[in-house]
Amino acid sequence: MILQQEAHQRISCDGCPVVLPPGEGRDVMSAREFEAHVDLLIRSRYSILYIVTGEEERAETALHAVARMVSPPRHLVIWDFVAGFGAAGIAKEDPFQALDQVLSRSDEEAWLFVLRDFHRFIDDVRVTRRLRSLARSLRALRKTVVILSPVLKVPQELVNDVTVIDFPLPCMAEIEAELLRFVGPERNRLGEPAREALIKAALGLPMQRIVQALAQGIATDGIIDDADVALMLEEKKQAIRQTEILEYCAEEEGLEDIGGLDNLKRWLAVRADAFGPRARAYGLPALKGVLLIGVQGTGKSLSARAIARAWRLPLLRLDVGRLMGALVGESEARTRQMMRLAEAMAPCVLWMDELDKAFGTAQQLDGGTQARVMATLLTWMQEKRSPVFIVATANQITHLPPELLRKGRFDEIFFVGLPSDEERREIFELHLKRLRDTQFRQFDLDRLVAVSAGYSGAELACAITDAMHQGFADNREFGTDDIVVALRSTYPLSRTAQEAIDALRDWAQSGRARSASREFVKRPASHRQPFVPPSADEEGPEPNRLP
Ligand SMILES: Nc1ncnc2c1ncn2[C@@H]1O[C@H](COP(=O)(O)OP(=O)(O)OP(=O)(O)O)[C@@H](O)[C@H]1O
Ligand SMILES: [Mg+2]
Numbered sequence: 001m002i003l004q005q006e007a008h009q010r011i012s013c014d015g016c017p018v019v020l021p022p023g024e025g026r027d028v029m030s031a032r033e034f035e036a037h038v039d040l041l042i043r044s045r046y047s048i049l050y051i052v053t054g055e056e057e058r059a060e061t062a063l064h065a066v067a068r069m070v071s072p073p074r075h076l077v078i079w080d081f082v083a084g085f086g087a088a089g090i091a092k093e094d095p096f097q098a099l100d101q102v103l104s105r106s107d108e109e110a111w112l113f114v115l116r117d118f119h120r121f122i123d124d125v126r127v128t129r130r131l132r133s134l135a136r137s138l139r140a141l142r143k144t145v146v147i148l149s150p151v152l153k154v155p156q157e158l159v160n161d162v163t164v165i166d167f168p169l170p171c172m173a174e175i176e177a178e179l180l181r182f183v184g185p186e187r188n189r190l191g192e193p194a195r196e197a198l199i200k201a202a203l204g205l206p207m208q209r210i211v212q213a214l215a216q217g218i219a220t221d222g223i224i225d226d227a228d229v230a231l232m233l234e235e236k237k238q239a240i241r242q243t244e245i246l247e248y249c250a251e252e253e254g255l256e257d258i259g260g261l262d263n264l265k266r267w268l269a270v271r272a273d274a275f276g277p278r279a280r281a282y283g284l285p286a287l288k289g290v291l292l293i294g295v296q297g298t299g300k301s302l303s304a305r306a307i308a309r310a311w312r313l314p315l316l317r318l319d320v321g322r323l324m325g326a327l328v329g330e331s332e333a334r335t336r337q338m339m340r341l342a343e344a345m346a347p348c349v350l351w352m353d354e355l356d357k358a359f360g361t362a363q364q365l366d367g368g369t370q371a372r373v374m375a376t377l378l379t380w381m382q383e384k385r386s387p388v389f390i391v392a393t394a395n396q397i398t399h400l401p402p403e404l405l406r407k408g409r410f411d412e413i414f415f416v417g418l419p420s421d422e423e424r425r426e427i428f429e430l431h432l433k434r435l436r437d438t439q440f441r442q443f444d445l446d447r448l449v450a451v452s453a454g455y456s457g458a459e460l461a462c463a464i465t466d467a468m469h470q471g472f473a474d475n476r477e478f479g480t481d482d483i484v485v486a487l488r489s490t491y492p493l494s495r496t497a498q499e500a501i502d503a504l505r506d507w508a509q510s511g512r513a514r515s516a517s518r519e520f521v522k523r524p525a526s527h528r529q530p531f532v533p534p535s536a537d538e539e540g541p542e543p544n545r546l547p
Helices: 002-006 031-043 056-069 095-104 125-138 172-183 192-202 207-221 228-243 262-270 277-282 300-310 330-345 369-383 421-435 445-451 457-473 480-488 498-512
Strands: 008-011 017-020 048-052 075-080 111-116 143-149 162-166 246-249 289-294 315-318 348-352 388-394 412-416
Touching: 031 048, 031 056, 031 162, 048 125, 056 075, 056 111, 056 143, 095 111, 095 125, 125 143, 172 192, 172 207, 192 228, 207 228, 228 246, 228 330, 246 330, 262 289, 262 300, 262 412, 289 300, 289 498, 300 315, 300 348, 300 388, 315 330, 330 348, 330 369, 330 388, 412 498, 421 445, 421 457, 445 480, 457 480
Parallel strands: 017 162, 048 143, 048 162, 075 111, 111 143, 289 388, 289 412, 315 348, 348 388
Antiparallel strands: 008 017, 246 315
């Protein structure tokens, strides 16, 4: 069959085949490509299509175009629960009768039956059974049923009869056309770079919201100009926030704010232009992402934010835990929504923070939802062709599914360990310079490095903050002594979690991951003895006493 040669199939979380258009070099198709694709499916006699979209009007316009395009052209008829079919209101409030209509219309003619919001009825045993029988009989006829719904809901019995297609969000060309149409030349005062920025800011939004933002821009001052780019970005941030799965983050830190992690930085620097058109022309494959595994507080989240800023890409933070919705079927829908949004925003950085927590054993949920979401994510990570660069972070490997660590999911897995002497010096230097730019030389870095072996970057930053509080409370400037006291009065995590840290480093060192730092740093020898907590009559490790 033509379709099987040309199209590329993947299985959705519900188990139904999701058919993607032939190699476009990206997963996001334009509305035109969508039309061509549905046309091909119809000609190949796929009898029940399920289109997932919240943009009913745009999808129906596209379907009307398909009905005209396909040979012979099809009669397009729309059913919804309230209005039934057509002006006569046939099969009003009766989904079962609506399916009867599909069979009773003349077999001599070609039809496209669009059923709005049919997910509401698809669970009814009569509807499910009727659809199954229909799927079989329609194969011999020029009749296609298209279910149009904002959510994907396919009962197990229908998995092999229903083909799911995602309706694409507006692409750049469509947004540009709408911008020209809606704003008109007399109100359009956008300069060239701002026009492109506005269109990019609108990517990922449904057309209705794009128009809404433009209307707001016009209502404010009568024109659309460079200032309205921010308005569109705000609209997008809101849309993303409303998903409750993704968060649009401000990337305040850059790679220059990370102390150490030289290997990681070098790896990133070499790939800084890998998303540009030059890289595509060169034939570079799209980057997939990196996994950063390591101890708490070593700069993994910091690195994720810094990558987006260094590469000048938007940063989307995914809350993997939230993908696991409360209702069955919801998780799958959320996963698909997330992937679509990330792809529409591409090129972008998708930050999956604390992946091990979401997939940890503690969260073993319902009958396989977690496994299905994971499988969908993994397939997507492997197959996605759009430039969505994933930065995943995790503290432990034991909670991660082994498939995730296999080659092919990420371009590289980095182990982020405790900072070396040199790295701690850099971290102190960065933080102190930021806080006390001119007096920074007053701090004794050698001493700070010497007393902080085994401390993580976050613990160093915390010690500086504690020292500042002390100085401030005493109404004086803080100094090296205060930082040393602060360090000495806390136990570094490397003491309390030494076994876990060693095990993780050994795992990484056995060739499973690359070191983010120039070398694999061993815990200081003094920390290797089993840790004995202070007894009740002891006050703890040299509390608030200068050494
Ligand atoms: N290499 C570093 N350079 C500069 N600052 C650092 C570094 N590592 C940690 N920090 C400081 O510690 C803070 C916390 O680090 P971050 O949140 O990135 O740790 P993490 O590795 O993500 O930890 P967790 O595993 O607990 O999420 C940072 O915001 C920064 O102030
Ligand atoms: Mg973190």
